[in-house]
Amino acid sequence: MERNLKRMATMHRMQAKGLEMFYQNGYFNTSIDDILKELSLSKGGFYYHFSSKEEYFISIVQQLLFRKVYSQLVAPIVGKEDPLHTIADCIDKSLETAELNFLDYGFELGNFINEFNGKHPEVMNALNDILKVWEVCLVSILQKGKTDGFVSRHADSEAIASFIISSYMGVRTLMVDGKAKNLRYKYMSQLRHYFKLMEHNERV
Known part of the structure; x- marks a missing residue:
């Protein structure tokens, strides 16, 4: 259960930062690398949650x-x-x-x-x-x-x-x-x- 809560918290943090950056810069002007840099998250960490x-x-x-x-x-x-x-x-x-x-x-x-x-x-x-x-x-x-x-x-x-x-x-x-x-x-x-x-x- 603790693992699931941690996963949900990570996903929410990723989504919140993504919404902020997509809103400010547009979807096509914002890369996954840009978001990962803001989140200090690896590509592996991103693709663990989203394909x-x-x-x-x-x-x-x-x-x-x-x-x-x-x-x-x-x-x-x-x-x-x-x-x-x-x-x-x-x-x-x-x-x-x-x-x-x-x-x-x-x-x-x-x-x-x-x-x-x-x-x-x-x-x-x-x-x-x-x-x-x-x-x-x-x-x-x-x-x-x-x-x-x-x-x-x-x-x-x-x-x-x-x-x-x-x-x-x-x-x-x-x-x-x-x-x-x-x-x-x-x-x-x-x-x-x-x-x-x-x-x-x-x-x-």
């Missing part, structure tokens, strides 16, 4: 990246009422965190999707699985909002979810180049205005 760089990255996506996106953008809205306000507050908090992060390189999931677009289908499947979970959660909470009288029954929950995801990833990319505070303010103002139009008429 390839691709398998290593997929494990990072399925474990660390999934948990990060889920805790930031999914968990805060699950089971909450008044979905449009809940989603807006969640996104605003996430953007504020990015705004205050001086080492922000953009939205990790969005960055990797752009980098792997048209390459490595297995990696893209793992990345898209995270998107699907986020989208399903958004659609589910919006549908419940219709039933509870918070969202207009004529609103297209799937279209709203697609808009939220794509616009969020877009503004996160723009925020990297500066003026993050101003971009966040403008984006959130328009998002809340859009959500206001989606509210149930009796609540407007």
